[in-house]
Amino acid sequence: MASKLIIPLKALIIVAVIVFEAARAQDVLTRSVTVDGTQRQLLVYLPRNFQPSESLPILFCFHGGDDSAEEMMRFTADFRPLADSERFIAVYPQGLIFEGSSYWNSEGPYDNGTDEIGFTRAMIELLVRDYAADPARVYACGFSLGGNLMWDLACYLGDRIAAVASVAASMWEWTREDCSTSNRTGILSIHGTEDTYNPYNGNQYSISIGSLNTHWASLNGTNKSPVTSTVSPEVTRYLWDKGDGCHTVEHYRIQDGPHSWPSFSKEVIWNFVSRYNASGIIGCGSEVELVIDGYNPKTRQLTLNVRNLPAGSFEIRRSSTGSFQSFRPRIEIDQDTVFPLTIPSVPRDTLLLQVWERP
Numbered sequence: 383m384a385s386k387l388i389i390p391l392k393a394l395i396i397v398a399v400i401v402f403e404a405a406r407a408q409d410v411l412t413r414s415v416t417v418d419g420t421q422r423q424l425l426v427y428l429p430r431n432f433q434p435s436e437s438l439p440i441l442f443c444f445h446g447g448d449d450s451a452e453e454m455m456r457f458t459a460d461f462r463p464l465a466d467s468e469r470f471i472a473v474y475p476q477g478l479i480f481e482g483s484s485y486w487n488s489e490g491p492y493d494n495g496t497d498e499i500g501f502t503r504a505m506i507e508l509l510v511r512d513y514a515a516d517p518a519r520v521y522a523c524g525f526s527l528g529g530n531l532m533w534d535l536a537c538y539l540g541d542r543i544a545a546v547a548s549v550a551a552s553m554w555e556w557t558r559e560d561c562s563t564s565n566r567t568g569i570l571s572i573h574g575t576e577d578t579y580n581p582y583n584g585n586q587y588s589i590s591i592g593s594l595n596t597h598w599a600s601l602n603g604t605n606k607s608p609v610t611s612t613v614s615p616e617v618t619r620y621l622w623d624k625g626d627g628c629h630t631v632e633h634y635r636i637q638d639g640p641h642s643w644p645s646f647s648k649e650v651i652w653n654f655v656s657r658y659n660a661s662g663i664i665g666c667g668s669e670v671e672l673v674i675d676g677y678n679p680k681t682r683q684l685t686l687n688v689r690n691l692p693a694g695s696f697e698i699r700r701s702s703t704g705s706f707q708s709f710r711p712r713i714e715i716d717q718d719t720v721f722p723l724t725i726p727s728v729p730r731d732t733l734l735l736q737v738w739e740r741p
Contacts, residue, residue, distance in 0.1 A: 409462075410455070413512075415504040422501050425451045425474040428513065429465045439470040439519035440509050441655065442502070444528030448483040451476040458525060458643050464652055471515055475505060477528075486524075486531040489538070490556035498531060499538050506542055521655035523547040525643050526579065530588075533557050536598075540565025545655040547572070550641050552580050552588040558597055566629040568658040569598040572647055574639020582635075595622065595633050603627035617646075628662025665690070670737050672698075675722050684728045687721045688737055695740040698723075702731040706738065714740070 411426045445454035451474035461472040477484040487496035509515040529551025545568030584590035604622035622631040671689040698713040699706040
């Protein structure tokens with residue numbers, strides 16, 4: 383009688399994990415760009431069933447100091463499942479080795495000459511050229527020293543980066559002093575109050591998280607005061623909502639949180655940055671459009687639609703001679719108004735209609 387081959391359950395699990403990782407690895411490409419004569423590397427994850435015709439967004443994820451792109455992707459911040467479901471290209475840049483450790487260089491008094499801004503710009507150009515990535519939807523996140531780099535990207539590459547997210551990393555004092563950009567960028571930070579590497583209240587090198595949020599809220603033209611909400615007993619969310627522009631500032635404060643990458647970070651980061659394109663929050667600031675659907679000259683009944691109406695209180699007004707006047711009674715609208723809207727008994731001499739923002 384033939385003998386039976388028995389494989390222990392543990393061995394089966396190990397085999398399954400190896401097969402799974404091998405399948406994942408098939409979609410991770412090692413690419414390189416040359417910046418100032420130095421070859422720089424990056425890992426590119428293309429989501430399953432990738433098609434260049436999709437023109438997908440890009441999310442860069444920068445590792446911490448003395449870490450690597452591979453470890454960031456596999457262990458700290460594996461965005462690959464989200465990239466599959468949400469359809470974006472996940473990119474893990476590799477820092478250079480300096481004094482025995484991988485690092486990211488920042489402009490300022492400790493600048494060693496490595497051009498990280500040029501590196502990021504070159505990576506964007508490669509991804510747009512080779513994978514038809516969407517140049518209007520380029521995002522970046524980073525942890526620890528990689529998170530510190532986010533403030534350089536927002537300050538000096540805001541024309542190419544739509545939104546950034548920094549985890550466990552404040553902004554260097556010299557970066558704030560030099561950051562006079564006119565480019566607005568979506569800003570998200572996640573930080574623990576007991577972070578010893580990047581102290582929540584700052585130190586001789588970095589500014590406090592409160593100062594960081596105030597700085598970016600001012601640059602982004604947000605509302606002056608944040609709206610706060612409790613995410614969990616330890617996590618509070620602060621949102622500086624859009625004011626005169628289409629950019630926000632968002633912060634997650636982790637009470638007693640250490641210098642670490644919180645487990646909820648990936649989802650929070652993607653939910654935040656994916657709302658943006660190069661112009662700001664997608665759909666924000668679109669010109670209000672008033673469209674007349676129909677007019678009955680016998681009954682003088684007018685039907686209209688208003689599109690892209692922002693938050694606030696508005697009124698439909700009419701003009702017959704040049705200046706606009708209110709209807710009688712007033713036709714007031716807001717985001718809760720159901721369209722198409724029918725207006726009865728429109729005066730016959732009406733030539734123009736206007737959507738007017740009420741004070």
